[in-house]
Amino acid sequence: MRSSLNKKWWWLIIIVAMVLINYFASVFHQRIDLTNEKRFTISTPVKKILKNFDKKLKIIIF
């Protein structure tokens, strides 16, 4: 590890490592919603409705 990092291409190795870390972080992630009214979290009633919903759904994001 040490010798490979000391070679000429250390920066390439570390950039690839960073990209991999970020990729895995995007696969397994957690989020905390700090806003008072939980503005960016899907609320439980919505989740309940969505569970019993099997038709096509059109979502408008604004």
Next chain:
Amino acid sequence: MISIARKELQHFFSSLTGYISIVLFLVVNALYLFILKDSNIFDFGYATLISFFGLAPWVFIFLIPALSMRSFADEFKSGTFETLKTGPLTKWQIVLGKYFAIITVIIIAILPTFLYVITIHALSSTGGIDGGAITGSYIGLFLLASVFAAISVWCSSLTSNAVIAFLSSAFFCVILYFGFGAISKLPVFTGNADYYIEMLGIDFHYQSISRGVIDTRDIIYFISVIFLFLFATQKNLNKK
């Protein structure tokens, strides 16, 4: 490490550098947010600090390179880096010592802006502002400033000329903060790669944290960029 950080801090506050940069940051923000027309929070009508968190990164783009341009460039120029190199310190300790001194100055600059939060909270007619969102925004601003500091320390370690260090670090900060978002909006990328290109930039993650949602992806992005630049700095020092 701590002794280097302390020495750097003494350097900042025994000359005018530290005071000027902190005062400038606060004066620009206060002028823009509370006094000048058109950008005034009072005229804006909503009890938020969104305009502060939009302005502060642009002030930091000039301020943080100015703070840290001398950190290594001056040592190389005056030859004091030789003494530092022969001392009983690892390269990481030197880099981190300089880095944390800059971080401390940034924290001192950010702390008085809590007054804005108190002001807006007291003035709002509907029972204050959203504390959670503000906390998220402050965490985002701090992480953004730390990334800028890491970039500036790296640029300073590339050259022995402080002015070149300042200009190049301001350039890299703009590229990383604003450039990737702008590139992703080019018509070539719309519809396929734009989301991923935007994700490379700081602004994407900063906006995400600023809303008040703390996501591990954003935190890991910031930490890995900081680590990348500090690692490159450390590598540069080994070459000298």
